[in-house]
Amino acid sequence: EYYDPNLKSVLKQASMKDKTVIITTLNDAWAEPGDNFTNEAFFMTPTYLHMMWRRIEFLGAVLHLGYSFVFTDTDIMWLRDPFKQFYKDADFQIACDYFNGNSYDLHNFPNGGFTYVKSNARTIWFYKFWYNSRESYPTLHDQDVLNKIKMHPLITTKKLKIRFLSTSYFGGFCQSSKDFAKVATMHANCCVGLENKVNDLKIVLKDWKKYMALNDHKRKNSHPSWSVPKSCR
Template sequence: MRDLGLRRWQSLSLTAAFFIVLLCFLLFHSSEFVRSGSRRRILLKPPTSHSEREELDQVLTRATMPDRTVILTMLDEAWASPGSIIDVFLRSFKVGEGTERFLNHLVIIPMDAKALNYCRSLHPYCFYPSIFSHYLRIIAQPTTSPDDNVFIWKRNYVLLQVLELGYNIIFTDADVMWLRSPLLHFHPQNELTISCDFSSYEQRGGNVQDGGLFFLKSTAISIEFFKYFNFMKVLYPNSRVNRSLCSYIVQNQDVVAAYGFRIQYVNTTYFGEFCHRNRYQFREVYSMHANCCEDLRSKVHDMELALHDWIRFRARSSDNYTWKPTAFRWRAPHKCLIS
């Protein structure tokens, strides 16, 4: 009972401290923006209104699986046009092995108005939090991929809102191709199931690459943990560690233990990525993440190439002819390595 009371007191103290620091942060950076013309994006609006939470809940209710699990992805204007990332992403569900049904459980979160309009032309479940439109922005040269820092701010905001509504989350980056159902590798007894690339931990200065796909269970523990994670983003907005969920977990094991936040690491063999060319076997891989590629055209080209290889593999494996699956090699990434 004493530990429970202490935890509740810590939770209340943390919540109060979070809003105090957030207010100070916004006031300081808002004035800095006016003085210097900074390109910062500043969050100006308080948490989601009651009506908007109801709207979000309605979308999630329509898309949820029987166990209250939804699939979420986020989309910005650079990835939302004909022949762009989102088109390849959605097509991967249709050519994947047993994955097309997941489109009925996918909710796309556009990050801007253009992405919202394109999303609505493609998919029935699109939700645009009004809080996203309250970022101060100076029009600059369009980027080819989402700004990492802003993306994590927005992603964590959405994750917390959905968790608080009682939904489990399969979060996927929009440049991840779904080739098989990953549900087999998710462990609902844990708060988080994630694939983290530890292979180049030292070369990246202690930063760990996320696999682009993870499962998050809605529990009181996960909600409090993400409140704390967001709090750290307020205190250290430019920290590289806080931009990666894997990096944050690895370098804050004491926080993970204090919250009792249970984590299951998935073997990276099953969740492929462009960072490691041809390391993944067709018979083992469940998804392919088009990371390590900044140029938009190169990324789309290589995602298309990977899907074409996958379609060839599935067609060949269904033939009656004798063949060696080990003879198949991913041609992607190709342009991403030379861009």
């Protein structure tokens, strides 16, 4: 297997004591001050598909090197420590666009923008299987391929433990968390256009700051709701 020789040392420096790293990906052009987002990789273009599959390949390499990870898209706002809401017994945990209430149910609609994956033989195999499955579905992106393979008999044979994360804790614009006392992250999903995402995430932060500014008594007795989606409608 080929890896950038610097990857191992970078992971070592970035990891927690239990060899877990938090990873996100960012197009260099997006990071420039005052950028107008003209270099956005538009959904389902060849550039977008290549970027998504390169990400799966890279995350598989991280697992192979013995590091567990939380992957978070850049359009996800962290409001609380999400680690407290992760399942202890799962190999692969993933957020949902729509969550049906059962974390074991493979009929949930996962969103690859937020995952917590433990490094072990099962997950290392799974990421290779997921990456190689792109050849069977050349016109689909990683998330749609995941939906195709999540019920594959091999996953049962390999005993991969998959859990889906509740939108009560890991919400988004598709299905928002209704309880401000529980929410850990908010994802600007079900939204097209980087500027729209940025605008609505600013509103999320404003709503959150308003809620957190309340004293404990008012916070417990308040019934706040999100002011989004707006630009993302």
